Amino acid sequence: MGTFAGIFAGTFAGSQLKHSTIVDIAKKLKLSASTVSRALSNHPDIKKETKERVGKIARELNYTPNTIAQNLKRNRTTTIGVLVPEIKHDFFSSAISGIEEVAYQAGYTIIVCQSNESFEREVVNTNLLMHQRVAGVIVSISQSTKSGDHFQDVIKRRIPLVFFDRACSDVDASKVVIDDYKSSFSAVSYLIEKGYKKIAHFAGPKGLVICYNRWKGYVDALKKWKLPVLNEFVRYGGLHEQDGYTSMDVMIKEGKRPEAIFAVNDPVAIGAYQRIKEAKLKIPDDIAIMGFSNNKITSLVDPPMTTIDQPSSEMGRKAAEILIDLIEKRLSKPKSLVLRAELIVRGST
Amino acid sequence: MGTFAGIFAGTFAGSQLKHSTIVDIAKKLKLSASTVSRALSNHPDIKKETKERVGKIARELNYTPNTIAQNLKRNRTTTIGVLVPEIKHDFFSSAISGIEEVAYQAGYTIIVCQSNESFEREVVNTNLLMHQRVAGVIVSISQSTKSGDHFQDVIKRRIPLVFFDRACSDVDASKVVIDDYKSSFSAVSYLIEKGYKKIAHFAGPKGLVICYNRWKGYVDALKKWKLPVLNEFVRYGGLHEQDGYTSMDVMIKEGKRPEAIFAVNDPVAIGAYQRIKEAKLKIPDDIAIMGFSNNKITSLVDPPMTTIDQPSSEMGRKAAEILIDLIEKRLSKPKSLVLRAELIVRGST
DNA sequence: TCCCAACCTGCAAACGTTTGCAGGAACCAG
DNA sequence: CTGGTTCCTGCAAACGTTTGCAGGTTGGGA
Numbered sequence: 001m002g003t004f005a006g007i008f009a010g011t012f013a014g015s016q017l018k019h020s021t022i023v024d025i026a027k028k029l030k031l032s033a034s035t036v037s038r039a040l041s042n043h044p045d046i047k048k049e050t051k052e053r054v055g056k057i058a059r060e061l062n063y064t065p066n067t068i069a070q071n072l073k074r075n076r077t078t079t080i081g082v083l084v085p086e087i088k089h090d091f092f093s094s095a096i097s098g099i100e101e102v103a104y105q106a107g108y109t110i111i112v113c114q115s116n117e118s119f120e121r122e123v124v125n126t127n128l129l130m131h132q133r134v135a136g137v138i139v140s141i142s143q144s145t146k147s148g149d150h151f152q153d154v155i156k157r158r159i160p161l162v163f164f165d166r167a168c169s170d171v172d173a174s175k176v177v178i179d180d181y182k183s184s185f186s187a188v189s190y191l192i193e194k195g196y197k198k199i200a201h202f203a204g205p206k207g208l209v210i211c212y213n214r215w216k217g218y219v220d221a222l223k224k225w226k227l228p229v230l231n232e233f234v235r236y237g238g239l240h241e242q243d244g245y246t247s248m249d250v251m252i253k254e255g256k257r258p259e260a261i262f263a264v265n266d267p268v269a270i271g272a273y274q275r276i277k278e279a280k281l282k283i284p285d286d287i288a289i290m291g292f293s294n295n296k297i298t299s300l301v302d303p304p305m306t307t308i309d310q311p312s313s314e315m316g317r318k319a320a321e322i323l324i325d326l327i328e329k330r331l332s333k334p335k336s337l338v339l340r341a342e343l344i345v346r347g348s349t
Numbered sequence: 350m351g352t353f354a355g356i357f358a359g360t361f362a363g364s365q366l367k368h369s370t371i372v373d374i375a376k377k378l379k380l381s382a383s384t385v386s387r388a389l390s391n392h393p394d395i396k397k398e399t400k401e402r403v404g405k406i407a408r409e410l411n412y413t414p415n416t417i418a419q420n421l422k423r424n425r426t427t428t429i430g431v432l433v434p435e436i437k438h439d440f441f442s443s444a445i446s447g448i449e450e451v452a453y454q455a456g457y458t459i460i461v462c463q464s465n466e467s468f469e470r471e472v473v474n475t476n477l478l479m480h481q482r483v484a485g486v487i488v489s490i491s492q493s494t495k496s497g498d499h500f501q502d503v504i505k506r507r508i509p510l511v512f513f514d515r516a517c518s519d520v521d522a523s524k525v526v527i528d529d530y531k532s533s534f535s536a537v538s539y540l541i542e543k544g545y546k547k548i549a550h551f552a553g554p555k556g557l558v559i560c561y562n563r564w565k566g567y568v569d570a571l572k573k574w575k576l577p578v579l580n581e582f583v584r585y586g587g588l589h590e591q592d593g594y595t596s597m598d599v600m601i602k603e604g605k606r607p608e609a610i611f612a613v614n615d616p617v618a619i620g621a622y623q624r625i626k627e628a629k630l631k632i633p634d635d636i637a638i639m640g641f642s643n644n645k646i647t648s649l650v651d652p653p654m655t656t657i658d659q660p661s662s663e664m665g666r667k668a669a670e671i672l673i674d675l676i677e678k679r680l681s682k683p684k685s686l687v688l689r690a691e692l693i694v695r696g697s698t
Numbered sequence: 699t700c701c702c703a704a705c706c707t708g709c710a711a712a713c714g715t716t717t718g719c720a721g722g723a724a725c726c727a728g
Numbered sequence: 729c730t731g732g733t734t735c736c737t738g739c740a741a742a743c744g745t746t747t748g749c750a751g752g753t754t755g756g757g758a
Contacts, residue, residue: 006757016660019482019506019744021743021744022744022745023744023745031707031708032707032708032709033708033744033745033746034707034708034709034710034745034746034747035706035707035708037744037745037746037747038707038746039745041746043650045705045706045707046706046707047706048489050707057711062502062505064480065483065741065744066421066482066744066745067480067481067742068417068420068421068426068481068743068744068745069421069713069744069745069746070744070745070746071417071713072415072417072418072712072714072715072743072744072745073712073713073744073745073746073747074713074745074746075714077417079460086446087442087445087446087449088439088442088445088446088662089442090437090439090442093436093437093438093442094437096436096437096442096461097436097437097463099436100436100461100462100463104462104470104474109460109462109477109481110460110461110462111428111458111459111461112445112449112459112460112461113453113458113462114446114449115461121453127413128458130413131413131415131416132416132417132458133368133415133416133417153411156411157368157411197481227716244711269527270649273649274649277651280407296646297645297646297649300572300619300622300623300649300650301645301650301651302626302650302651311436326591368714370713370714370715371714371715372714372715381737381738381739382714382715382716382738383715383716383717383738383739384713384736384737385738386715386716386717387716387717387734390716394736394737395736395737396735396736396737398736399736414714415713415714415715417713417714417715418713418714418715418716418743419714419715419716420715420743421713421714421715421742421743421744421745422714422715422716422717422743423715423716423743424743424744437752489737603740634751686726
């Protein structure tokens with residue numbers, strides 16, 4: 001006291017107010033730090049009266065435990081890393097929401113990163129999460145991800161890892177996915193049964209497994225019903241609205257009009273919708289269209305769009321549940337879960 | 350060596366692989382931890398050859414710096430806490446995306462929490478973020494938030510705080526908002542100039558400042574043009590689709606049909622859209638409708654909806670920029686930013 | 699009186715870094 | 729041989745906790 005430190009205690013310290021610590025409480029009560037620590041964590045060794053005194057001062061000083069120090073000591077964190085291609089996409093934001101929900105209940109917080117569909121950013125972010133010593137990681141990979149080495153690093157360090165929706169095929173980790181092949185196959189079968197014969201597919205990037213599977217389901221369904229698979233009716237592109245718009249544009253300009261379109265996902269289908277409307281064509285009379293994901297928007301366009309329900313929020317919840325299980329039971333055996341994706345028939349087909 | 354510890358080193362430790370540390374590297378090279386630390390951070394005191402040797406071993410051992418220990422030592426983190434009502438809502442997920450973008454560039458990671466519009470969860474999450482010693486916090490408050498005490502705690506600790514969109518009126522902190530009153534006033538004025546006289550308003554929860562301001566803008570615009578403000582034409586509700594649907598439902602059942610509706614936000618407007626279509630009424634001929642936010646969906650419904658563009662992603666980016674500025678310059682003076690919200694006229698009015 | 703629980707509390711080390719300071723080695727000039 | 733550089737490295741403390749262990753006090757029974 002009476003020193004400069006004393007004078008300035010409780011005011012600025014480089015313009016930053018010092019958080020109060022266990023030691024501050026201890027000094028004030030002439031106790032040791034260990035006793036205070038035990039008192040705060042309600043340890044049976046500490047008598048009630050002491051606990052009450054400690055609690056009172058803790059409140060007065062606005063004490064909050066320093067999670068960083070706790071984590072360092074315990075050598076673990078209660079933080080889950082979440083890495084997705086783009087946060088703002090309906091599917092991912094719903095999934096994140098589901099993850100947060102489960103994590104919150106279990107006492108975890110989530111760090112969210114996005115790769116923006118860039119492989120490099122995915123690698124950087126993965127490393128960032130490892131630096132941060134997250135307790136586990138939930139990932140949906142980017143379109144451009146070819147190698148899974150950065151995920152192998154995660155596994156090597158025995159940090160639990162769960163993929164959802166877009167998994168990395170050369171990494172042996174837990175997954176929460178839907179059966180893209182089967183969903184696509186039965187969706188296209190439905191179109192065929194409805195009488196459509198000339199069915200086009202707006203496919204996603206060839207490298208992405210889920211896109212490959214959806215494409216394969218489309219092809220196999222056509223084959224099963226002995227319909228020809230025409231190159232001119234399969235267009236590869238990205239996963240955004242713009243891609244659907246462009247694909248449709250090309251088809252219209254080339255004058256090859258299919259009777260129905262099966263799009264790799266909803267945004268692509270929506271993009272096609274717009275171009276179709278601009279061309280003053282009627283959905284589904286002139287051209288039927290079907291998406292994939294059941295994004296919110298599909299039920300609101302006119303006519304409402306037939307699509308496949310990909311339970312985004314449930315996928316997030318399940319991924320989080322599996323991850324937390326892996327973390328807390330210290331299991332290392334990967335666990336896979338395939339969720340049902342149901343066809344939702346609406347007015348566009 | 351030769352001890353159990355020696356035998357097991359490099360394998361499991363309670364089924365969890367030990368991360369290698371600076372000390373491990375130091376031992377291997379018969380250097381001290383400090384030298385290794387300096388070598389890794391490219392300190393000029395260390396000669397090149399040593400740096401190279403350290404770098405090599407670091408790579409071999411898969412060394413990654415323990416951010417937790419660094420944070421503890423430096424007494425700060427590079428983590429930003431983000432607290433929003435609901436992650437999956439278009440507006441918020443775009444904003445989060447913008448925040449992540451800026452944070453990533455500046456070397457920060459973000460922890461995302463949602464309050465689910467619950468005051469209690471907002472308080473719990475705010476405390477959680479403080480425990481985690483985040484470097485700063487970006488918040489959009491819940492519908493049910495009445496008191497700002499939990500934010501005062503944040504400020505007391507001199508943790509920089511930035512509100513976006515929904516700010517807490519009794520807390521003196523930085524804000525990134527739009528001028529809800531002015532936007533609403535001019536939007537309703539536009540409706541009036543277009544000739545609509547009987548204009549209804551589907552308002553949000555009275556407690557939320559932004560909703561109050563939008564309501565006030567509506568009322569004042571009517572007054573300015575000497576139109577009556579009718580109770581039967583103002584309906585209070587929540588901010589979701591369901592609320593818009595219900596409000597519209599009531600109006601239709603009561604047989605009071607306005608010529609135009611100004612909704613507090615897009616989801617509410619979309620809900621009304623659905624009910625209007627069910628009633629086989631034509632938009633905008635039978636009833637015009639206008640939303641607020643320029644959610645993606647508004648341009649895709651039929652007819653495309655007139656709305657007010659609330660630049661979600663930019664609001665996120667600006668909030669993050671301001672926050673990082675506050676953190677790095679150690680400023681304590683709040684900074685407010687009002688962004689332009691432009692009326693986007695489409696087919697629904 | 700002595701002994702032994704029962705009950706509290708404190709000491710000190712540890713978690714993995716960073717960093718001020720001291721100091722050793724090598725070299726050169728005087 | 730002395731003294732002074734320059735260059736590199738190590739020691740030890742510190743960040744805020746947690747926790748095994750030791751030790752102190754109190755009170756009761758014999």
